[in-house]
Amino acid sequence: MNKRIFITGGAHGIGRGLVEAFCRQNDIVAFCDIDEQRGEETAKKYGAKFFCVDVTDKETLERCMLNLFKEWADIDVIINNVGIGNFKPITEVSVEEFDKVIQTNLRSAFITSRMLAIHRKQNGNKEYGRIINLCSSRYLMSEAGTEAYSASKGGIFSLTHALCVSLAPFNITVNAIAPGWIHVDENEILRVEDHIFHPSGRVGTVEDIANAALFICDEKNNFINGQTITIDGGVTRKMIYPE
Numbered sequence: 001m002n003k004r005i006f007i008t009g010g011a012h013g014i015g016r017g018l019v020e021a022f023c024r025q026n027d028i029v030a031f032c033d034i035d036e037q038r039g040e041e042t043a044k045k046y047g048a049k050f051f052c053v054d055v056t057d058k059e060t061l062e063r064c065m066l067n068l069f070k071e072w073a074d075i076d077v078i079i080n081n082v083g084i085g086n087f088k089p090i091t092e093v094s095v096e097e098f099d100k101v102i103q104t105n106l107r108s109a110f111i112t113s114r115m116l117a118i119h120r121k122q123n124g125n126k127e128y129g130r131i132i133n134l135c136s137s138r139y140l141m142s143e144a145g146t147e148a149y150s151a152s153k154g155g156i157f158s159l160t161h162a163l164c165v166s167l168a169p170f171n172i173t174v175n176a177i178a179p180g181w182i183h184v185d186e187n188e189i190l191r192v193e194d195h196i197f198h199p200s201g202r203v204g205t206v207e208d209i210a211n212a213a214l215f216i217c218d219e220k221n222n223f224i225n226g227q228t229i230t231i232d233g234g235v236t237r238k239m240i241y242p243e
Helices: 013-024 036-046 058-072 095-123 147-166 192-196 206-217
Strands: 004-008 028-033 049-052 077-080 130-134 173-179 228-231
Touching (some): 013 028, 013 036, 013 206, 095 147, 130 147, 130 206, 206 228
Parallel strands (some): 004 077, 028 049, 077 130, 130 173
């Protein structure tokens, strides 16, 4: 089955890895991103369709999906990957900046999921559907200055299990992947201690997340539903005491 995949924030990082993974297995892939240059480069390299979209713009995001429904007739898989951090001390972050993170990371996932549900309701149920939301291990643990990001990922966690129930009539499973430390910055130099910190003995890679997404999207795996799968090399299960 060649799936029709739509990924938000697919121009770089984990999103780019997801675009590559699904293209490599000959799925039909479209993605959106605000970074036009890297979006076009990614689309050309992997043979995907790119839309330059700011996901905080509801009308533009909805129009992007309507174009795909028109071209493809349906979307089999949505991966709500887009995310921003804006880590600042709470005394320095503005309410507007907080809102921007929520709109980007959480509200956009609701918009895309709602659009797919409306389309399925209007056009009849299909036998297959997947939504994967990119969460974060920060939905259950935090550092100072991460209020906006952590709140958005906590919202993703809760939105995922709510959508699981609401979208069941449309044969759509909804799950989240919560990455830990994933090495996405080519300029970031990893130290030996960075790897040793993880019980798995290494920092995570984009491929670790992409492989999980491919597994969830396998047609046989529809009994995985409403779950948030943490992929962090075991860090959230590690007792850490001050030295």
